[in-house]
Amino acid sequence: MSTQADAVWQLPPGETAEGRLDALLAALRGFGDTELAGRSFCNSNVGYAWRGRAEQDGWDSAYVLMPWMLARVYLPLNAPPVELPVDWSAPARAGQPVQLIGPALDVAVGEELHRLHLQWLEGYGHFLLQPLVQNLARYPDAAAVWGAWDGVLAARDRHRQERLAEMHRQQAAVSRRDFLRRVVGAS
Known part of the structure; x- marks a missing residue:
């Protein structure tokens, strides 16, 4: 273009x-x-x-x-x-x-x-x-369109929150492993 x-x-x-x-x-x-x-x-x-x-x-x-x-x-x-x-x-x-x-x-x-x-x-x-x-x-009307779009946004927000929670769980697991490696490795 x-x-x-x-x-x-x-x-x-x-x-x-x-x-x-x-x-x-x-x-x-x-x-x-x-x-x-x-x-x-x-x-x-x-x-x-x-x-x-x-x-x-x-x-x-x-x-x-x-x-x-x-x-x-x-x-x-x-x-x-x-x-x-x-x-x-x-x-x-x-x-x-x-x-x-x-x-x-x-x-x-x-x-x-x-x-x-x-x-x-x-x-x-x-x-x-x-x-x-x-x-x-x-x-049927504008309220139905906005309602459906609100549902899309709510689902997207739930998905983001679930991904964020999973990332935090993974980070916590990694942190615990690192801590245990340092403690076990130091003895």
């Missing part, structure tokens, strides 16, 4: 993180209600919402629910050190059809490298998207 060093990020509007996220929902709603209304992959019962906002390393992130997917979004606070593909500058995207999932980019947020999809919406700007659930047809 070719890039263009002078392609500039169009930063999302809004003075606060909440304002930027509310503006994103308005832009998504405008796109969804006009371009995607009635499409089989959209579930109008789930609506538009965001939650779980965090700020890290020059990005605001949040979970965003829209009729066609649940995603984690990353909104740049300043132009990030990530080159835009040539055809993804704001002037190049203007008047082009919106892509539900744009080109994938490897982006460092904090100490983690994420594979995120570049997005651009007219009147809003650039942001990055990580699709989490793309088929919302089986969910």
Whole structure:
């Protein structure tokens, strides 16, 4: 994928993180209600919402629910050190059809490298998207989607806690062996 060093990020509007996220929902709603209304992959019962906002390393992130997917979004606070593909500058995207999932980019947020999809919406700007659930047809409403996602997060947290506890057990076993070796070896 070719890039263009002078392609500039169009930063999302809004003075606060909440304002930027509310503006994103308005832009998504405008796109969804006009371009995607009635499409089989959209579930109008789930609506538009965001939650779980965090700020890290020059990005605001949040979970965003829209009729066609649940995603984690990353909104740049300043132009990030990530080159835009040539055809993804704001002037190049203007008047082009919106892509539900744009080109994938490897982006460092904090100490983690994420594979995120570049997005651009007219009147809003650039942001990055990580699709989490793309088929919302089986969910009766937004509460069911958020409930299912909460279950995923709870399972992930339990798994992490179990791994951490196992690492502590292994470390304790190693420490006991080292202690016994020193005591037995010293006699």
